[in-house]
Structure formats: structure tokens, C-alpha cells
Amino acid sequence: MTPRSITSRTLAAALGGYALSALCAMALAVILPMPRNEAVITGILVAFLLCACAAIWAFSVRSAWRAWGGIALVSLVFGALYLIGSPS
Amino acid sequence: MNGSFRQSMAWLHTWVGLLLGWLLVAIFITGTSAYFREEITLWMEPETHDSTLTPNTLDMAVAVLNDKASDARSWDISLPSARHTVAELRWQPLQQRQQQGGGRHRGESVSMDADSGQVVEPRDTAGGNFLYRFHYQLHGVPREVGRWVVCLATMFMLIAIISGVITHKKIFKDFFTFRPGKGQRSWLDAHNATAVLALPYHFMITYSGLLLFMTMLMPWGIDAAYPENRRDFFSEVFSRGGEEAQRPGNPAEMVDIKPLIAQAEAHFGKPVTRIGVTNPNRDNAVISLRVDRDPAITARQRGGDPVQVYNGVNGELQQTLLPSEDPVAPSWRIYNVFTSLHMARFADPLTRWLFFLFGIAGSAMAITGMLLWVNKRTQQLKRDQVPGSSLKLVNGLNMAAISGLMIAIAAYFIGNRLLPVTLENRGDQEIQVFFLVWLAALIHALLRPNRSGWQEQVALGTVLWLAVPVINVLTTDSHLFTAVAWQHPALASVDLVCLAFAGAGGYTFWRLIRKPAPAKRAPRKKPAKRTTPSTTAPAGENA
Known part of the structure; x- marks a missing residue:
């Protein structure tokens, strides 16, 4: 892996991974069919695991592009779920 | 990515372990000590040692409170327990002092010797709270910065x-593999063993x-x-309880509390551990007697202790409060179990020791990982090749994080015994001793990142850990040769653990000097100390 690839993947894992997990927490908090506080904690439980998995993903796929791509895609899905589920 | 999935995971594992490995070692070591932070704090306050619960303790506590705070808004008495020898008396004064920066009024408190009053x-x-707090927010940096750094290391x-786990090919077969005396292979086996054998613990704690x-x-x-107000989430889940206290009424004589305690203990079948009195010595005095609730790690953290509330003037039972029977939602159960296990909440002494051993295993895992990295790169050096600056740096930092930290903790305990009791800001000075010694160890480690440096630090560590119980004999009346220390097992245990660490250090030192670095045959300088690991001895003191 070139230094550029490593840097890119690291950013994908760190920034992208954090964004992904935040969106996951937000989406699950508003969309899960359970009392609010339960949905929130469920979202948090999943979010931390996803963040770690994002890092695993970023450093196992064939290119840095794919690393970003996968993380961005899943983030968009969670973002959409959040927008669908959020009350206002 | 280069090669297979397993190979990229091996690369990731090495880097993510190496970059903040020293911090993780420090977090594990100080965090492991935190299982016994109350015992360590007790050990560090010799003035409180000679105190045992008697039938008169409560009366004496009430007497002290009447002396110091007869007109307080409320009293709070914590009786001595297995982990705390003195009674803690707290009260809220009538005129509340303004806290700096406005916060909850903390009130006043004193400690009382339980048998002399x-x-x-x-x-x-x-x-022990210094080491405990260090492990999650470091020290000397703004709290949130420390916490974010620790959380980064945690991720x-x-x-x-x-x-x-992904990269470990034969994880079940390797369970039982340990090949001592084979250099890098042995370090890898030690790292695998400590990692895999306690893997559920490591995952849980992280x-x-x-x-x-x-x-x-x-x-x-x-x-x-909760877009309107975040606090609603917290008030829904973490109820703080406690209604507004009434204003104090007219002065009146309070009923004797002892019979009420007997009544509550008969009702709950457990000893009363905490006594609260609202509006003491008034006609609207209220006495709350609390027992510890049944341990349930799936239960919510705050509140929920069974309480009996009595009228303070005539002793009538007003109400009996029990923990809420509401079922806890599954996802909250998960949160509660994980966080309770992390802190070993409700742990009886045996379980607490077990967690302590797991923490040592975790520390050993991090330590063997760091040593493995240096060992591998050292063995890769060609003949006559001198270790490069990055290898020396990692080796030096390893030393500082491992043997250096253990030296500093021993120094912290020694400082507690030797610093004058009347010294100003004594608590901060003890912490200064810790950091100054750690800094000195770091400087030494960076100047001598080689086998001799390791030998020196391990030797010093052994001497210091041995010194702790010795200095204890010379400076207190609660050392290993007194009855007091054995009456309160926590006290003797701290000294014994110090001796155990000294023993491990001595063994490590013996292994370090037993195998000199080969000189003639392969003139390969081995700055990474020894080539044989000292098995999976308890961490920390393991250089």
C-alpha cells in the first residue's frame, strides 16, 4: 500500500467511519419501533460496532476508492433512513 | 490491498496496536488497579485504619452530627463496610454556601472512627482514585481532551x-500452544495466549x-x-429521584434511631448501610434507612436501593420503597450488563480478584504485543546492523510504559508514606512524585533503549515494590505484622500484592541477566533485551 492509499483509507476509516456510525445512531434512534430511549441505546450499541467494522472494511478492500465508496454508500442509506424516520 | 484479507488484517492489527500501544498499556495497568481503588485509597489513609463497626457507632455518629450540625437541613451517615473502615458523616448546612460556578451544593463531611467516635x-x-481517573481521562490535560484520547485508544x-481474531489462523488449536525459549515465536505465543484465553473479557472491557x-x-x-431537550432522555432513563425537601420546622426532640434500624433490618433481612435524616432535630424530621439492593447487573445503575422512611419524632414507619419492578428493555439490559461488568459492580471479593487477574491478562496482552514488535524487528537485523532510531524509540517507549509505569506506581505508594502529613497540597504532591518518577524513567529509557536499560529498570522496580511493605512497617501501625492489617483484609492484601509484584520483578530480572546477548557467534546487537520471554507472568512488572 502506498502512503497515499494508507492516508486515504485512514481518513475513510476515521472520518467516514465516525460519520457512518453517527448517522446509524441517528437513524436507528428515530426509526426503530420501540420507546424512544430504547431506540437511542440500540442505535448507540450498533454504532460503535459499525465504526470498528468501517475500519476493517477500509483496510481490507482492494483500493482506497472502494473504501470510501462502501462507507459513503452505507452512510447514505442511514441518512435516508433518518430523514424518513425523523418526526419533523 | 496487499495479499489476502488475513494479511491486511495482520497489517492493520499491528499498526492499530502499535500507534497507541503505550497508552493502552498504561490504561490497562491503571484500570486494573481501579478494581481495588477503594482498598488502595483505604491503604493510603493510615489514619483511618484502626476503626471497626460497633453497636455504638451510630450513636456516636449522631452525637458528632449534633455537635457539628444540629441545625443542618439534612444528615447522611454511611456506616463502615467491608471496603471502608470509618463512618462517613455528611450534612447540608442550613445556609448553603454558594458553590463556585454554581452547581449542586455539596455540603460538608467528616470521617469518624467507628469505635472511638x-x-x-x-x-x-x-x-486509588488518582490511578482510576487516570485510566479514563489521564491527568494534567483538560478532562474532555483526556477522555477523547482514551476513547480513541479504546476504538x-x-x-x-x-x-x-480475523488474522489468527488456527485460533482454537493455538489455544494450547506455548513454545518457550524460542524468541519471537514465544512472544507471539504469549501474546496469543493472553489475548485469546481472556478474549471475552477483552472485548467486554473495550x-x-x-x-x-x-x-x-x-x-x-x-x-x-429528543430534539426539544436532551435532558429528557436522561431523566427517562437515569432517574435521580429525591423530591424537594421541606423547609425545617420547629425544634423538636428526635426519636432514637437504633430501634428503627432493628426494625428495618428485620424487614429487609439485610444490614442497614446508610442513614439519612432530613430536617434533624425538628418536628418534621424524616429518617431514611437504606439497605443495599440485590445485585443484578442487568438493572439500572442509579437509585433502586430499598429504603424505609420513618417519622423522625415518633418513629412511625411512613413508607417502604423498593426498587422498581419494571422490566428493563433488552437493549438497556445489554448496556447495563456491559457497563456493570466493566466496573465490576456488585462484585464480591472473589469476583473482584478474578477481574483483577483478567485485567492483568489484558495488560499482559498489550505488553507482549509491544515487546513482540520490537523483538521481531530486532531479530530481522542483519549482522553488525545497529538498530535504527525508530526501533530504539519504540523499545525505549515500551520500557517507559511498562517498567517505567510500574516504577512510578510504586513511587506513588512510597510517597504516600514518606511525604509529611502536614505538607501543603499533599495530595497533588503525591501525584507529582508519580509523574516526576515516570518522567525520569522515560528519559532513562530513551537514553538506554537496550538490554542493560531494561535490566536497570526491572531491578529498580523490584526494589521499589519490595520497599513499599517495608516502609509501611517503619511508618504505620497497620503493616503486615499487626493485627489491624489482617482485620481489614484490604490492608494486608495491598502489601501482599506489592510483594508479589516485587517477586515477579525479581524473576524477570533473573531471566534478563541469565541470557546474555550473544557476542561472538553472531555479532548482532540485540538492544531489545532478552530473547526469551519470562512466560506469561503477571503484566506490568513484566519488563
């Missing part, structure tokens, strides 16, 4: 666990570490579901 003023010390650790800081790390979900 004397107020004791233990020496100013942070006790690295989680990634290291996952990548470590994941729960993140959960404990969820509000700081991942507040977005809370805000998404």
Missing part, C-alpha cells in the same frame, strides 16, 4: 481485537469502555430522538 482527618491524598483496541462515554462520543442519536 473521634473525628479523623486522614492525610490529604487522592488514593483502536476494538479494531485490534477484531482484526486480531466495548463497554466506549459505552461508558456514549454521551460524549455519540450524542447524535440522543439529539435525533
Whole structure:
């Protein structure tokens, strides 16, 4: 892996991974069919695991592009779920 | 990515482990000590040692409170327990002092010797709480900065666990593999053994570490579901309880509390541990007697202790409060289990020791990982090749984080015994001793990142840990040769653990000097100390 690839993947894992997990927490908090506080904690439980998995993903796929791509895609899905589920 | 999935995970595991490895070692070591932070704090306050619960303790506590705070808004008495020898008396004064920066009024408190009724003023010390707080927010940096750094290391650790499991080819077969005396192979086996044998613990401690800081790390979900006010989430889940206290009434004589305690203990079948009195010595006095609730790690953390509330003037039972029987939702159960396990809540002494051993295993895992990295690169050096600056740096930092930290902790305990009791800011000075010694160890390690340096630090560590119980004999009346120390097992245990660490250090030193670095045959300088690991001896003191 070139230094550029490593840097890119690291950013994908760190920034992208954090964004992904935040969106996951937000989406699950508003969309899960359970009392609010339960949905929130469920979202948090999943979010931390996803963040770690994002890092695993970023450093196992064939290119840095794919690393970003996968993380961005899943983030968009969670973002959409959040927008669908959020009350206002 | 280069090569297979396993190979990229091996690469990731190495880097994510190496970059903050020293911090993780420090977190593990200080965090492991935190299982016994109350015992360590007790040990560090010798003035409180000679105190045992008697039938008169409560009367004496009430007498002290009447002397110091007869017109207080409320009293709070904590009786001595297995982990705390003195009674803690707290009260809210009638005229509340304004706290700086406005916060909840903390009130006043004193400690009372439980068999003599004397107020004791233990020496100013942070006790075990310094090491405990260090492990999650460091020291000397703004609290939140420290916490974010620790949480970053925690996430690295989680990634290291996952990548470590993926990359480990024969994880079940290797369970039983340990090949001593084979250099790098042996270090790898030690790293695998400590990692895999306690893998559930390592995963729990890491994941729960993140959960404990969820509000700081991942507040977005809370805000998404509670857009009007974040506090509603907390008040729904973490009820603080406590209604507004009434204003004090007219002066009146209070009923004797002892019979009420007998009544409550008969009702609950457990000893009363905490006594609260609202509006003492008034006609609207209320006495609350609390017992410890049944341990249930799936239960919510705050509140929920069974309480009986009595009228303070005529002793009538007003109500009996029991923990809420509401079922806890599954996802909250998960959160509660993980966080309770992290802190070993409700742990009886045996379980607490077990967690302590797991923590040592975790420390050993991190330590063997760091040593493995240096060992591998050292063995890769060609003949006559001198280790490069990065290898020396890692070796030096390893030394500082491992043997250096252990030296500093021993120095912290020694400082507690040797610093004058009347010294100003004594608690801070003890912490200064810790950091100055650690800094000295770091400087030494960076100047001598080689086998001799390791030998010197391990030797010093052994001497210091041995010195702790010895100095204890010379400076207190609660050392290993007294009855007091054995009456309160915590006291003897601290000294014994110090001796155990000294023993491990001595063994390590013996292994270090037993195998000199080969000189003639392969003139390969081996700055990474020895080539044989000293098995999986308890961490920390393991250089």
C-alpha cells in the first residue's frame, strides 16, 4: 500500500467511519419501533460496532476508492433512513 | 490491498496496536488497579485504619452530627463496610454556601472512627482514585481532551481485537500452544495466549469502555430522538429521584434511631448501610434507612436501593420503597450488563480478584504485543546492523510504559508514606512524585533503549515494590505484622500484592541477566533485551 492509499483509507476509516456510525445512531434512534430511549441505546450499541467494522472494511478492500465508496454508500442509506424516520 | 484479507488484517492489527500501544498499556495497568481503588485509597489513609463497626457507632455518629450540625437541613451517615473502615458523616448546612460556578451544593463531611467516635482527618491524598481517573481521562490535560484520547485508544483496541481474531489462523488449536525459549515465536505465543484465553473479557472491557462515554462520543442519536431537550432522555432513563425537601420546622426532640434500624433490618433481612435524616432535630424530621439492593447487573445503575422512611419524632414507619419492578428493555439490559461488568459492580471479593487477574491478562496482552514488535524487528537485523532510531524509540517507549509505569506506581505508594502529613497540597504532591518518577524513567529509557536499560529498570522496580511493605512497617501501625492489617483484609492484601509484584520483578530480572546477548557467534546487537520471554507472568512488572 502506498502512503497515499494508507492516508486515504485512514481518513475513510476515521472520518467516514465516525460519520457512518453517527448517522446509524441517528437513524436507528428515530426509526426503530420501540420507546424512544430504547431506540437511542440500540442505535448507540450498533454504532460503535459499525465504526470498528468501517475500519476493517477500509483496510481490507482492494483500493482506497472502494473504501470510501462502501462507507459513503452505507452512510447514505442511514441518512435516508433518518430523514424518513425523523418526526419533523 | 496487499495479499489476502488475513494479511491486511495482520497489517492493520499491528499498526492499530502499535500507534497507541503505550497508552493502552498504561490504561490497562491503571484500570486494573481501579478494581481495588477503594482498598488502595483505604491503604493510603493510615489514619483511618484502626476503626471497626460497633453497636455504638451510630450513636456516636449522631452525637458528632449534633455537635457539628444540629441545625443542618439534612444528615447522611454511611456506616463502615467491608471496603471502608470509618463512618462517613455528611450534612447540608442550613445556609448553603454558594458553590463556585454554581452547581449542586455539596455540603460538608467528616470521617469518624467507628469505635472511638473521634473525628479523623486522614492525610490529604487522592488514593486509588488518582490511578482510576487516570485510566479514563489521564491527568494534567483538560478532562474532555483526556477522555477523547482514551476513547480513541479504546476504538483502536476494538479494531485490534477484531482484526486480531480475523488474522489468527488456527485460533482454537493455538489455544494450547506455548513454545518457550524460542524468541519471537514465544512472544507471539504469549501474546496469543493472553489475548485469546481472556478474549471475552477483552472485548467486554473495550466495548463497554466506549459505552461508558456514549454521551460524549455519540450524542447524535440522543439529539435525533429528543430534539426539544436532551435532558429528557436522561431523566427517562437515569432517574435521580429525591423530591424537594421541606423547609425545617420547629425544634423538636428526635426519636432514637437504633430501634428503627432493628426494625428495618428485620424487614429487609439485610444490614442497614446508610442513614439519612432530613430536617434533624425538628418536628418534621424524616429518617431514611437504606439497605443495599440485590445485585443484578442487568438493572439500572442509579437509585433502586430499598429504603424505609420513618417519622423522625415518633418513629412511625411512613413508607417502604423498593426498587422498581419494571422490566428493563433488552437493549438497556445489554448496556447495563456491559457497563456493570466493566466496573465490576456488585462484585464480591472473589469476583473482584478474578477481574483483577483478567485485567492483568489484558495488560499482559498489550505488553507482549509491544515487546513482540520490537523483538521481531530486532531479530530481522542483519549482522553488525545497529538498530535504527525508530526501533530504539519504540523499545525505549515500551520500557517507559511498562517498567517505567510500574516504577512510578510504586513511587506513588512510597510517597504516600514518606511525604509529611502536614505538607501543603499533599495530595497533588503525591501525584507529582508519580509523574516526576515516570518522567525520569522515560528519559532513562530513551537514553538506554537496550538490554542493560531494561535490566536497570526491572531491578529498580523490584526494589521499589519490595520497599513499599517495608516502609509501611517503619511508618504505620497497620503493616503486615499487626493485627489491624489482617482485620481489614484490604490492608494486608495491598502489601501482599506489592510483594508479589516485587517477586515477579525479581524473576524477570533473573531471566534478563541469565541470557546474555550473544557476542561472538553472531555479532548482532540485540538492544531489545532478552530473547526469551519470562512466560506469561503477571503484566506490568513484566519488563
